[in-house]
Amino acid sequence: MALSAVPCMADTLPDIGLSTQSWNLCTGATIENGILTIDGHADAYRRVNIEVPATAFGHTKFYFTVEVRLKNIVPGTAIYSRPKIKVYQDGSKAYLARNIIGLPENRWSLVTLEYEITSQQNPQTLTFELGIQQCEGQVEFKNPMVLPQAPVSTFEYPFDRPDNPNCSLDINTSKLTPMNNHLLGANQQFAGSPIKYGDSSIDDLIRSIDLPQLRFPGGTVSNFYDWQTDGFFMPDPYTGRLKTWIGNLIDKDDKFEFQAYANLCQTNQIASQLVFNVLKDTVEESVSRLQNRQQAGLTFEYIELGNENYSSAQQGGRIEDQAAYISFTQQLNDALKAADPSIKTAVMSDGNMMDWDQELAGCNYYDAVVMHPYLRVDTTVCDDETISLLLSAYKIFNEDVQHYTDLFGNRDLLLSEWGIIGMRSDNEAMNNIYTALSVADKFLAILKQSQEGPVRQALIHILISTKETPEAQSLFNCNRVTGERFQSRRGVVYRNIIHTFKDSQVYLAQSTSPQLTTDLPATIARAVKRSDGKKVVFAVNKLDVACPLELKIDGVVHTGTYTLKTYTEPQLTGYGWYPFDQDVMAVQQGTGGIQLPPLSISVIELD
DSSP, X not given: OEEEOOOTTGGGSOOOOTTTSOOBOOTTEEEXXXXXXXXXXXXXXXXXXXXXXXXXXXXXXXXXXXXEEEEEEEOOSSTTSSEEEEEEETTTEEEEEEEOOSOOSXXXXXXEEEEOOOTTOOOSEEEEEEEEESOEEEEEEEEEEEESSOOEEEOOOSSOOOSSOOEEEEEOTTOEEEOOGGGSEEEOOOTTOSSOTTOHHHHHHHHHHTOSEEEESOSGGGGGEETTTTEEOOOSSOOSTTHHHHHHHHHTTOXXXXXXXXXXXXXXXXXXXXXXXXXXXXXXXXXXXXXXXXXTTOOOSEEEESSSTTSGGGOBTTBSSHHHHHHHHHHHHHHHHHHOTTOEEEEEOOSSOSHHHHHHHTOOSOSEEEOOOEEEEOOSSOOHHHHHHHTTHHHHHHHHHHHHHHXXXXXXXXXXXXXXXXXXXXXXXXXXXXXXXXXXXXXXXXXXXXXXXXXXXXXXXXXXXXXXXXXXXXXXXXXXXXOOEEEEHHHHHHHHHHHHHXXXXXXXXXXXXXXXXXXXXXXXXXXXXXXXXXXXXXXXXXXSSOEEEEEEETTEEOOSEEEEEEEOOSSSSSOOEEETTOOOOEEEEEESOEEEOSSEEEEEEEO
């Protein structure tokens, strides 16, 4: 991606170029011919930085950009064990970092970090940092700049294209297995919204999506949910950053509408993934809650014991640290199973496979582990790192699971939140064709790990927003004022995933294709036998050129007719929503050879 800096106002911002400024160097860092080189170390954070007066920045957004080249990077298990760029105030405050995860090696790529000093902050200095944290290998940086506007760039595909793009899938019709519909769920909550479960616009939307599983009461909010009042409570003590937000919801007497939720699930055969509160509820109250949920007609297999309680923002009450979490959840596990031996419990991993997870891995009282393997888009700019990260979702998730099994073995793994999250609601980098492809790519990795690995459930985050301006992290939006319904690009993809895979039988055959980088296929295809008996292929082409799909059935090349339904975008980036009822899939009939369009998902029905 070629960088073109926007000159407007640039002369008011400091020059942080490597050749013109004095950077503070660390062990293993050198600057030569305008290139900063840092040798990484598995047990050290090696970083260089420069401190500048903050006055030039005011309270206006700016962009810290730099070109990066990676060499032989071996990241650690933690998400922060990566090369990175970072900005912070007055030596250590209000930092914002961008971990470099998706870039291919041995080529220069652009990375951008957006930053803004808020009106409540008045720092004396800003520090710009380039580094590599607890990670082996070498990283090079050049041309660091501070820009008043997002860099303008011309798109270049971030990977080397294969010489002969192709994808092959040979379906053995005798080898198939029932689809696990619990991989097709969603995480949802309506905190503070005037419309929620029980409102016809919400219930109709969920029915139309044909969702097989929902999480209740949601994620963060589950730590503050009082099941006996169906509202919020404030843990005592609680000093976390959510105190004002939770206090406002308490003052408004905001409700979760559990009974409407239960009615929706019963009427539409929707299974539940329940999250129990561990900050306030006693063991006895939790057992009563279990019995109440069973009497309400909910169907569920696992109970999550808290949500993300490794985070200080989601601790409080009786949970002040990990020791308290383990002690109480062990008691709770024993009591729930005494009340109903069929119940399975799940504890929360922080995903880093370090101190918190290592302690949990040494315990054996629970049945499953919960992980939230988000792909974080920590920028609003579709630069090289953004695009290569999104196109690497399949590989990154498989690596996450490998780290998990290295520590936890084959214990059941529940992904009660997964998806793509980013910095802001109006983030162009969060809702484009690459994020749509990323959802499909990651789902196919989840499917693979459910068949060959420990994954048992997966619930995408987050299903529905109700704001007047759609939130980029949501798949669908139901306008709380007008009732209008919209689908994001990722929503389009997830609806097609559900329609293809729900209640099907999945053929075990795996596709083969050239790799963009190690363990990252350029194109992936899986096949199912739908409940109507039709064979259907779901394919993701991450190449920016068309890719032939060579399809065989029991070793014989398919030469019959087919219906090809394809979703792609002529505009590669940009923020886009469609009316919920609009079918955006292009449809064509064909015979014999199948071509997968560039940067597309395809659903192919074989006649």
